[in-house]
Amino acid sequence: MKKIFGRTPSLTDAPTHYCGGCGHGIVHRVLCEVIDELGLRESTVGIAPVGCAVLGYDYWNFDVSEAAHGRTPAVATGMKRARPDLTVFSYQGDGDLAAIGTAEIIHAANRGERITVIFVNNTVYGMTGGQMAPTTLVGQKTLTSPHGRKFEEFGEPIRVVELLSQFRGTAYAARTSVHNPVEVIKTKKAIKKAFQAQVDGIGFSIVEILSQCPTYWGMTPVQSVEYVRDELVKYFPLGTFKDETGAKASAV
Amino acid sequence: MTTQKVLMCGNEVLAEAAVRAGCRCYFGYPITPQNEISAYMSKRMPEIGGVFIQAESELAAINMVFGASAVGVRAMTSSSSPGVSLKQEGISYIAGAELPAVIVNVMRGGPGLGNIGPAQSDYFQAVKGGGHGDYHQIVLAPYSAQEVSDITFLSFDLADQYRMPVMILTDGVIGQMMEPAVIEKKEVRNLLPKDWALTGCRGRKPNVVKSLYLGDKVLERHNLKLQERYRQVAAHEVRYDAYHLDDAELIVVAYGICARLCKSAMNDLRAKGMRIGMIRPVTLWPFPSRIISQVAGTGKSFLTVEMSFGQMVEDVRLAVNGKSGVHFYGRGGGEMLTREEVLKEMERLYAQLRGGKNV
Amino acid sequence: MIHEEIIIAGFGGQGILYAGKVLATAAMREDRQVTYLPSYGAEVRGGTAFCHTVIAEEEIATPVVTDPTAAVILNTPSKEKFEGKVRKGGLIVLNTSLTGDIHKRADAAYVDVDATEIAERLGNVRATNMVMVGAFAGRARIVPLEALVSASAELLHGAKKEIIAINEQALKEGWKIGHG
Numbered sequence: 008m009k010k011i012f013g014r015t016p017s018l019t020d021a022p023t024h025y026c027g028g029c030g031h032g033i034v035h036r037v038l039c040e041v042i043d044e045l046g047l048r049e050s051t052v053g054i055a056p057v058g059c060a061v062l063g064y065d066y067w068n069f070d071v072s073e074a075a076h077g078r079t080p081a082v083a084t085g086m087k088r089a090r091p092d093l094t095v096f097s098y099q100g101d102g103d104l105a106a107i108g109t110a111e112i113i114h115a116a117n118r119g120e121r122i123t124v125i126f127v128n129n130t131v132y133g134m135t136g137g138q139m140a141p142t143t144l145v146g147q148k149t150l151t152s153p154h155g156r157k158f159e160e161f162g163e164p165i166r167v168v169e170l171l172s173q174f175r176g177t178a179y180a181a182r183t184s185v186h187n188p189v190e191v192i193k194t195k196k197a198i199k200k201a202f203q204a205q206v207d208g209i210g211f212s213i214v215e216i217l218s219q220c221p222t223y224w225g226m227t228p229v230q231s232v233e234y235v236r237d238e239l240v241k242y243f244p245l246g247t248f249k250d251e252t253g254a255k256a257s258a259v
Numbered sequence: 260m261t262t263q264k265v266l267m268c269g270n271e272v273l274a275e276a277a278v279r280a281g282c283r284c285y286f287g288y289p290i291t292p293q294n295e296i297s298a299y300m301s302k303r304m305p306e307i308g309g310v311f312i313q314a315e316s317e318l319a320a321i322n323m324v325f326g327a328s329a330v331g332v333r334a335m336t337s338s339s340s341p342g343v344s345l346k347q348e349g350i351s352y353i354a355g356a357e358l359p360a361v362i363v364n365v366m367r368g369g370p371g372l373g374n375i376g377p378a379q380s381d382y383f384q385a386v387k388g389g390g391h392g393d394y395h396q397i398v399l400a401p402y403s404a405q406e407v408s409d410i411t412f413l414s415f416d417l418a419d420q421y422r423m424p425v426m427i428l429t430d431g432v433i434g435q436m437m438e439p440a441v442i443e444k445k446e447v448r449n450l451l452p453k454d455w456a457l458t459g460c461r462g463r464k465p466n467v468v469k470s471l472y473l474g475d476k477v478l479e480r481h482n483l484k485l486q487e488r489y490r491q492v493a494a495h496e497v498r499y500d501a502y503h504l505d506d507a508e509l510i511v512v513a514y515g516i517c518a519r520l521c522k523s524a525m526n527d528l529r530a531k532g533m534r535i536g537m538i539r540p541v542t543l544w545p546f547p548s549r550i551i552s553q554v555a556g557t558g559k560s561f562l563t564v565e566m567s568f569g570q571m572v573e574d575v576r577l578a579v580n581g582k583s584g585v586h587f588y589g590r591g592g593g594e595m596l597t598r599e600e601v602l603k604e605m606e607r608l609y610a611q612l613r614g615g616k617n618v
Numbered sequence: 619m620i621h622e623e624i625i626i627a628g629f630g631g632q633g634i635l636y637a638g639k640v641l642a643t644a645a646m647r648e649d650r651q652v653t654y655l656p657s658y659g660a661e662v663r664g665g666t667a668f669c670h671t672v673i674a675e676e677e678i679a680t681p682v683v684t685d686p687t688a689a690v691i692l693n694t695p696s697k698e699k700f701e702g703k704v705r706k707g708g709l710i711v712l713n714t715s716l717t718g719d720i721h722k723r724a725d726a727a728y729v730d731v732d733a734t735e736i737a738e739r740l741g742n743v744r745a746t747n748m749v750m751v752g753a754f755a756g757r758a759r760i761v762p763l764e765a766l767v768s769a770s771a772e773l774l775h776g777a778k779k780e781i782i783a784i785n786e787q788a789l790k791e792g793w794k795i796g797h798g
Contacts, residue, residue, distance in 0.1 A: 049461035052330065055469075064467045070457035072329045072468040075352045078322035081314070085326025085334065086457070088310040089284050093330060093459055111322075114315035266643050266654070436681040437639070437654035439646040516680070523679030598679045 015043045017051075021065045028228025030218025031059060033185045034127055035066050037195040038098075042069070045202055051094045052086055054079050058100035059133040077108025080115035083122040094205060096123040102132045105141040105165045112171070116211045119176025123201045124213040126167060128243065129220040137223030141165045144242055149223065164242060168215045172249040178210030180249040184217040186235035190245070197247070204252050217243055264441050269407045270295035270337075270434040273363060273427065276411035276442050277335050278303055282361070284310040284334035286323035288342060291375045292431040293365035296337040317342040321349030321362070328358040329468045331456030333415055337363035339431075340381050341372060344389070350424050351390030354485070355470025357455075359418035361411075362396070363427045365434040368593025376593020377431035379515060382570035385428050386544040393482055395489045396424040397496065398543040400514040404438035409445055410541070416448045421492055422455075428543060430566065432516045432595060497549070498541035503529065504554050507536025509609050512551070512575050513564040514540045517596060521564050524602035533609050543571070551578035560612055564601055565589040620650065620675050620760050623683040626750075627668035627700050628692025628713075633747035636773065637690070638669035641751055643769035644761040645673040653681035666696050673760050690754045691717060692733070692746065711754045711796070713746060729757050731795050737788055742781070745788035752792025763793045 014020060017039035025031045042048050048069050055063035057076035064071035074082040079097040087095040104112050104126050115122065131149055132138040139152040142164045146155040156164075168180040179201050183194040194216055201212035217239050219231035226234060267275070274296045277285070285300040287293075297313065304311035310327070314320035320336045327334035338346060343364040353360045366381050368374040383389075385398045397417050401407040407429065414425040457466050472478035500518075502525065504510065513521040518539040525535045538554075540547050555561070560583055563572040572587045579585050588604045590596055624641065628634045635656050642654040655670040670683040688709040689700040697717045704710055706725045715734030733749035748770060755761055770785045 050459040052457045052459070061471055064465070064469065068465055069460050070466050072326075072457055073352075073356065073471055074325070075322060075348055078318060078325075078349070081319040081322035082326035082329070084312065084319075085284065085286065085323035085328075086330045087326075088312065088323075089327035089332035089334065090330045090458070093457075110315050111319050114319065118312075264646060266639070266646050266652075432655065432681060435655055437642060438678075438681070439652060519677075519679050523677065526676075595680075595682050597682070597684050599685070 015040045017042045017048045017068050019066050019068050024062060024065070025059065026222045028219060028221040028231055029059075030129065030185045030216070030220075031127060033191055034125065034194070034216055034218065035063070037191060038125060038198055039067065041195060041199045041202055045199065045206065047094045047202065047206070050092065051096070054083055054095070054097040056097070056099045056103040057134070058103050060098050060100065060127065061134070063098055077103050077106070078111055079103060079108060080111040080120070080122070080124065084115055084118070084120050087120060087122050091121070094202065096125060096202070098125045098127070100133070101128045101130060101140040101142040105167050112167075116171045116177045116213070117174045119174075119178070119210040121205050121208055122211065123205045124211075125198065126213055126215040127218045128167070128215050129218040130164070130239065131220050131223045133220055133223055142167075144238065166243060168213060168248045171211075171213055174211070176211050177213070177249055178204040178251045179212035181247040182215040182217065182243060182245050184235055184240065184245055186217070186219060186232040200250070200252055207252070209251055215243075217245070264439045266437050266439055267404070268295055268435055268437045269404050269429060270365065271299050272404045272407045272440050272442060273337075273411050273429075274299035274303065276408040277361070277415070278307060278309070279442060280333070280412045280415040280444065282309070282333045282335045282415060283307070284324070284327040284332055286312050286314050286320040286334070286336050288314050288317050288320050288338065290339045290342045292367060292434050293337050293339045293363065295434070296363065317345035318349065321346040321353075324360050324362075325349055325353055325356070325358060328353070328360050329356070329457050331453040331458055333359070333419070335361040335363065337365065339365045339367045340369050340378070343381065343384070347384070347390035350396060351392050351394060352470055353424045354390070354394035354396065355392060356468050357422040357485075358468065359422055360424045361414045361418055361427065362424055363429070366428065366430040368591070374593040375431060377433075377516060377566060377595055378591065378593050379430060379517065379565050380567040380570065380591055381428070382543065382565070382567060385426050386546070386574070394485065395492070395544055396426050397421070397492060397545070398426045398428050399541060400428045400543050401433065401541075402515050402518045402539065404436065404440040406541075407433065408440045408442045412444045413446060416446070416450065417496065419450050419453070420448060421488055423488070428515070430516055431593075493545040496542060497545045497547050499547035499550060500539040500541065501537070501550060503534070503536035504538070506534050508534045508558060509536070509560050509562060509605065509612060510554060511535065511537040511562045511564060511605065512540070512571070513537070514543060514571065517564050517566055520596055520598045520601045521605075523598055524605055527602060528605055528609070533606070535605060535609060540571075546574045546578070548574070548578035551575060552580065555579040555582040560584040560586065560608070562586045562588060562605065562608055564596070566594070566596055567591050620673065622673045622687050622758060622760055623685065624671045624673070624688045624690065624754070625668055625683055625686045625700055625703075626671065626690040626692075627666055627696035628747070629695070630667045632667070632692050633744060634667040634692065635669050637747040637751045638671045639773055640748070640766060640769045641673070641755070641761070642671050643773060644765035647769060648761050648765050650761070651675065651678050653678050655681040666699060668696065668700070688754060688758060690750050692750060693717065709754070709757060711750060711757070713750055729753050729796050731792060733792065736791050740784050740787050740791070742784045745784050748785045748788035749792040752789035753796035756793035756796025757798070763789065
């Protein structure tokens with residue numbers, strides 16, 4: 008029998024600890040496929056965030072570091088500047104990146120750090136039990152917004168890639184989703200472009216990935232992907248917000 | 260630059276010594292009175308192909324150190340008291356993740372924004388663990404420009420050898436004062452290759468740098484390993500200067516800039532026939548408890564002098580353990596002690612002790 | 619036994635810190651113990667710039683000068699501030715071009731130097747500081763003139779030859795006055 012699909016080498020065969028229907032597993036897989044397709048596994052250092060993906064090193068078959076909550080882009084900066092030959096990515100959630108680590112992500116992007124950020128936005132703090140995140144939709148109920156997020160109290164959800172696209176240092180910024188196979192394929196393509204931007208030394212790259220959290224959304228997995236499709240993408244439009252990777256290619 | 264004597268301020272001596280000690284990454288954020296370090300590094304690092312980043316915050320700076328250290332490169336950050344408070348989170352993570360790092364605190368007056376005068380009021384924070392968790396950092400307190408240089412070289416080696424944070428604790432005067440120094444490495448240690456570093460997993464299993472340990476007793480085991488390492492440090496790395504302990508009836512304990520004042524005052528008073536001795540801790544952690552404990556007892560009293568309202572004196576009392584009287588003299592709030600006031604206090608206390616009064 | 623605690627004071631731009639460094643560097647090259655501390659603290663933004671230089675044979679206890687053996691004073695506000703602080707029997711060197719020659723202290727020695735005028739005559743008013751340092755050292759005799767000249771050149775490495783030459787002249791003229 009011919010094997011036509013298998014686990015990519017950058018992914019370990021550890022059983023997942025993520026909840027049923029969670030998007031992290033899908034993102035891990037396409038991320039690892041990209042790393043292998045680009046032949047980067049042996050030069051890669053990944054940074055796992057504080058959050059559900061903190062155990063990233065259980066699934067990633069390459070060098071991995073943890074970072075303090077929100078400080079991931081600073082740790083990545085230290086690594087990449089110290090060893091520019093390494094491929095450095097940070098894997099961050101919405102609380103990590105858009106709340107406690109806002110300063111770090113903005114300045115890493117603005118400096119044009121040659122790092123790649125995989126930003127998984129599921130609009131909620133998962134690891135701590137489902138609190139409101141900076142990306143929680145207005146009206147969305149969470150553990151700490153039991154009556155739904157109100158703009159008057161907590162503002163609107165932050166659109167991260169739009170914000171970071173403004174910087175000259177940002178080479179690539181896109182928002183994708185993993186709520187259906189077509190979007191998963193697009194996500195993988197975006198991640199590949201983001202890593203390529205790093206390999207080519209163009210600048211900072213980020214892919215924001217809308218991901219479902221059925222557990223803390225109080226939904227079934229099917230309902231959760233429908234929620235991404237019907238609600239999340241209305242506020243967080245999918246697409247490429249900045250792409251300077253072509254500029255380099257044409258210059259070459 | 261040659262290894263001849265140079266006249267540089269303590270902060271610049273520290274920066275140049277760090278470069279010569281192999282520091283290749285410096286991350287900092289502006290704060291007085293340590294700005295000479297980052298200014299120096301911003302010029303020097305590009306000359307040697309190193310990295311200088313003026314970070315967006317102290318939090319970012321210490322975490323950049325974390326990153327550079329995790330990939331096996333010698334890295335340093337520096338700040339002054341309020342900024343060092345911000346770094347505490349990162350220091351705890353560095354300790355937990357067993358990473359080498361050198362952190363400089365050029366102390367100023369506190370609490371809060373305080374002032375920019377010289378102070379020693381961050382002793383507790385430095386030696387008792389300013390961040391969370393059961394950890395230690397090695398703390399070294401130089402008292403001259405020459406010792407700033409020597410200690411800087413040593414700090415990078417200690418950090419690598421024990422895979423833990425090392426803090427160089429100076430103050431505004433040590434940092435700003437120019438004094439001749441020869442900036443060269445004096446001690447050689449055999450250091451192991453950094454096979455734990457994240458350098459890409461070519462030809463080996465992936466490495467992980469982390470401080471999260473879940474599961475039954477897993478974190479406790481990690482902590483016990485750290486504690487064993489701290490015992491090794493305490494057993495092998497205590498440094499201090501001792502003067503006239505054999506005949507001293509009054510033993511002064513002081514570190515850093517205060518120790519200079521006390522030493523000079525002691526010499527003057529000894530010339531007048533007063534039996535005064537001194538212990539100058541060079542490592543504040545590990546603290547030279549054993550020597551203090553050994554000399555404590557009948558006929559000896561201690562005087563701790565600090566530019567704080569009494570911090571190191573607690574460690575002196577612990578070491579003395581009730582065997583001798585322990586007295587304290589200090590000023591705080593960024594005020595510099597004068598040699599004259601220290602001398603007066605030593606003289607007064609000595610006379611009081613000789614008078615047989617119960618002290 | 620040499621033990622000099624010197625305050626050099628003037629206004630920002632008079633090369634006060636440089637003057638202290640020249641003195642300190644010369645002392646270092648003579649293998650003296652030496653410390654140098656620039657204005658430090660809130661006064662760094664005040665009208666008066668000053669620095670502390672301690673030159674000694676024994677180990678120096680503190681670089682902070684609270685009881686100066688000498689004050690080298692380049693302008694009037696500094697005279698007001700430091701003339702009274704010099705210890706009894708100490709030395710006060712005045713730049714009389716700016717401070718005038720009134721001596722308020724009967725218990726201190728004075729050296730009056732028309733330093734700004736001398737520097738102008740030499741072709742660069744900015745050499746006033748070197749005239750003053752020369753005068754101080756000529757009187758105090760703690761470092762030789764040659765050491766000051768080479769320290770000045772060492773600290774100005776890369777500067778124009780004319781500037782270095784004027785500084786040398788300034789140190790020499792000052793020295794003559796101080797030596798008396």
